[in-house]
Amino acid sequence: MDETLAEFFRRTILKIPMTEMMTILKTWNFLSENQLQTVNFRQRKESIVQDLVLLCEENRARLNDAAHLDIIYTQFHRHQKIWDVFQMSKRPGDNIDLFDMEEFKSSFKKILQRALKNVTVSFRDAEENSVWIRIAWGTQYKKPNQYKPAYVVYYSQTPYAFTSSSQLKSNLPLLGQALTVASKHHQIVKMDLRSRYLDSLKAIVFKQYNQSFETHNSTTSLQERSFGLDINMDSRIIHENKVEKERVQRVTQEIFGDYPQPRLEFAQYKLETKFKSDLNRGILAEREEPLRCLVKFSSPHLLEALKSLAPAGIADAPLSPLLTCIPNKGRNYFKIRDK
Amino acid sequence: MELANTLRQDGESRGGVLAHLERLETQVSKSRKKLEEPQNTQALEARIHELKCLRDKLRAEVKQRQARVKASTANVEPDQTLEISEQEILERKQENMKAILQAYHFTGISGKLTSRGVCVCISTAFEGNLLDSYFVDLVMEKPLWIHHHSVPVFIPLEEISAKYLQTNTQHFLFVLCEYLNAYSGRKYQADRLQSDFAAFLVGPLQRNSLCNLLSFTYKVKPEGQSFPFCARLLYKDLTTTLPTDVTVTSQGTEALPRMWEEQRAAHENLFFTKPLHQVFTSFAKKGEKLDMSLVS
Numbered sequence: 001m002d003e004t005l006a007e008f009f010r011r012t013i014l015k016i017p018m019t020e021m022m023t024i025l026k027t028w029n030f031l032s033e034n035q036l037q038t039v040n041f042r043q044r045k046e047s048i049v050q051d052l053v054l055l056c057e058e059n060r061a062r063l064n065d066a067a068h069l070d071i072i073y074t075q076f077h078r079h080q081k082i083w084d085v086f087q088m089s090k091r092p093g094d095n096i097d098l099f100d101m102e103e104f105k106s107s108f109k110k111i112l113q114r115a116l117k118n119v120t121v122s123f124r125d126a127e128e129n130s131v132w133i134r135i136a137w138g139t140q141y142k143k144p145n146q147y148k149p150a151y152v153v154y155y156s157q158t159p160y161a162f163t164s165s166s167q168l169k170s171n172l173p174l175l176g177q178a179l180t181v182a183s184k185h186h187q188i189v190k191m192d193l194r195s196r197y198l199d200s201l202k203a204i205v206f207k208q209y210n211q212s213f214e215t216h217n218s219t220t221s222l223q224e225r226s227f228g229l230d231i232n233m234d235s236r237i238i239h240e241n242k243v244e245k246e247r248v249q250r251v252t253q254e255i256f257g258d259y260p261q262p263r264l265e266f267a268q269y270k271l272e273t274k275f276k277s278d279l280n281r282g283i284l285a286e287r288e289e290p291l292r293c294l295v296k297f298s299s300p301h302l303l304e305a306l307k308s309l310a311p312a313g314i315a316d317a318p319l320s321p322l323l324t325c326i327p328n329k330g331r332n333y334f335k336i337r338d339k
Numbered sequence: 340m341e342l343a344n345t346l347r348q349d350g351e352s353r354g355g356v357l358a359h360l361e362r363l364e365t366q367v368s369k370s371r372k373k374l375e376e377p378q379n380t381q382a383l384e385a386r387i388h389e390l391k392c393l394r395d396k397l398r399a400e401v402k403q404r405q406a407r408v409k410a411s412t413a414n415v416e417p418d419q420t421l422e423i424s425e426q427e428i429l430e431r432k433q434e435n436m437k438a439i440l441q442a443y444h445f446t447g448i449s450g451k452l453t454s455r456g457v458c459v460c461i462s463t464a465f466e467g468n469l470l471d472s473y474f475v476d477l478v479m480e481k482p483l484w485i486h487h488h489s490v491p492v493f494i495p496l497e498e499i500s501a502k503y504l505q506t507n508t509q510h511f512l513f514v515l516c517e518y519l520n521a522y523s524g525r526k527y528q529a530d531r532l533q534s535d536f537a538a539f540l541v542g543p544l545q546r547n548s549l550c551n552l553l554s555f556t557y558k559v560k561p562e563g564q565s566f567p568f569c570a571r572l573l574y575k576d577l578t579t580t581l582p583t584d585v586t587v588t589s590q591g592t593e594a595l596p597r598m599w600e601e602q603r604a605a606h607e608n609l610f611f612t613k614p615l616h617q618v619f620t621s622f623a624k625k626g627e628k629l630d631m632s633l634v635s
Contacts (some may be wrong), residue, residue, distance in 0.1 A: 096577060156549070205492075216444075216451055276446070
């Protein structure tokens with residue numbers, strides 16, 4: 001095994017936290033049980049990694065095997081990347097999509113390899129008929145950089161693809177083209193939706209985040225829920241604004257539902273509107289040009305935070321539709337202009 | 340204060356301040372005891388008398404109430420039993436109604452009225468097996484719109500609703516029902532093949548989200564010498580559970596000996612006419628020789 005490949009193996013295995021080492025190696029399934037048993041996992045990590053790299057050499061590991069391990073590591077640590085969402089569309093009247101995974105993979109690889117001589121493309125099938133694609137970019141004259149790969153997650157026969165934001169933005173159009181042609185679509189467009197939480201992005205675009213439905217089989221009666229008021233409260237305490245509190249709870253429940261919100265970290269609003277002021281005078285008022293400003297909301301869990309604003313008394317209910325439309329419209333980047 | 344003055348007048352305070360306080364204390368307690376004793380016994384006696392009277396009064400009241408209750412229950416009993424049975428009847432009717440509403444589930448399309456419209460439940464089935472249910476929550480406004488749903492993203496819901504939702508809602512539901520039932524049926528066949536007949540497969544079953552393209556290599560006999568065939572099934576009509584295109588080929592490029600060629604053609608026909616897992620069930624049953632009588 002040549003030095004660069006050995007180094008790549010070493011660095012990839014070194015990234016893996018010791019608590020996950022066995023799980024990831026077993027998922028990789030490249031080293032046998034017997035081989036793994038020969039390694040002393042009580043040594044210092046550097047020594048363990050060295051032993052494992054030697055075992056890989058024994059098994060004549062190739063670049064493709066290392067790429068697979070890298071994909072598995074990324075699948076376990078998907079939150080470390082920021083994911084963009086692309087939407088593809090077909091021509092109206094296009095034929096039924098008879099998606100063949102093997103055809104897709106070979107077509108995708110060919111398109112990239114035809115354009116760029118140096119590129120490493122690896123695939124790993126995942127749940128729900130999806131595929132994780134790892135692309136290490138090179139140029140006409142340089143070998144692919146294995147340490148800055150881009151990832152694409154594609155669920156077959158859907159119009160959406162999720163890509164990890166790669167630093168090499170110049171390759172994005174080529175990537176889009178490869179995806180579109182290989183999946184037999186016509187056009188591709190980048191959505192204004194971005195987050196670390198791949199599963200939440202999937203829930204938003206596949207519209208899977210609200211899965212509570214009323215049926216005759218359900219035993220919970222929706223009307224009799226107490227709207228967040230403490231039942232154990234002393235009966236001598238009276239809520240002066242009980243009616244208002246109940247209204248706020250009801251409105252919040254109508255807008256946000258009962259389900260756990262998909263997880264996003266921010267929402268960004270680019271305003272290009274004229275400044276509106278209550279006072280007739282002021283430096284900013286009565287200007288012809290629009291005021292340009294950027295408003296960004298950040299939170300470890302933005303939608304849950306927005307949901308709790310009105311019940312906490314911090315904002316009026318109902319909240320502005322600009323905030324509540326985020327999962328429905330599938331966007332967390334907005335440009336607002338005067339109508 | 341007076342006691343203190345008398346002491347000073349005496350001149351000598353015997354034993355200091357603390358001893359003096361002790362003497363004052365004993366004087367007070369003695370005088371108190373003398374005052375209390377006669378009063379104590381009198382008070383106690385009076386109290387005892389009071390309590391006795393109260394007890395007797397309460398006892399009499401309890402007896403009266405018991406008598407009254409007995410009298411009233413004796414009169415009321417027949418009415419109460421009537422009420423109970425009416426309530427029971429109503430409860431039973433309600434249970435019955437709930438059960439019927441739940442059973443509508445089995446008709447394939449059922450629904451429940453919501454505050455804003457109706458939540459439709461499409462229950463899919465294949466060959467008598469109840470499979471997944473899918474929901475569509477409709478808002479009854481002009482125009483009709485879908486609030487949320489559990490239809491998988493690869494089912495062309497937008498297309499179907501664009502065509503039929505506004506103009507003919509019933510037809511919209513029937514078409515959606517067709518697509519979902521067909522998808523469920525195809526998925527059922529592919530799942531059965533993967534789980535129950537894994538021994539017949541050489542390599543993995545290649546499938547996609549809609550289960551409308553299946554590609555696999557199989558043997559008629561799981562062990563022993565058996566010729567492997569490659570099958571490729573296409574389901575171009577998304578409303579059916581049987582394939583529209585079937586190709587069965589041999590792995591090599593040389594021409595097949597006649598017996599195998601006959602088998603190959605027969606298999607192709609089988610895949611066209613029978614659900615996938617049934618084809619493999621017949622392989623399992625027949626063993627070595629494929630009975631040509633299966634080709635209907």
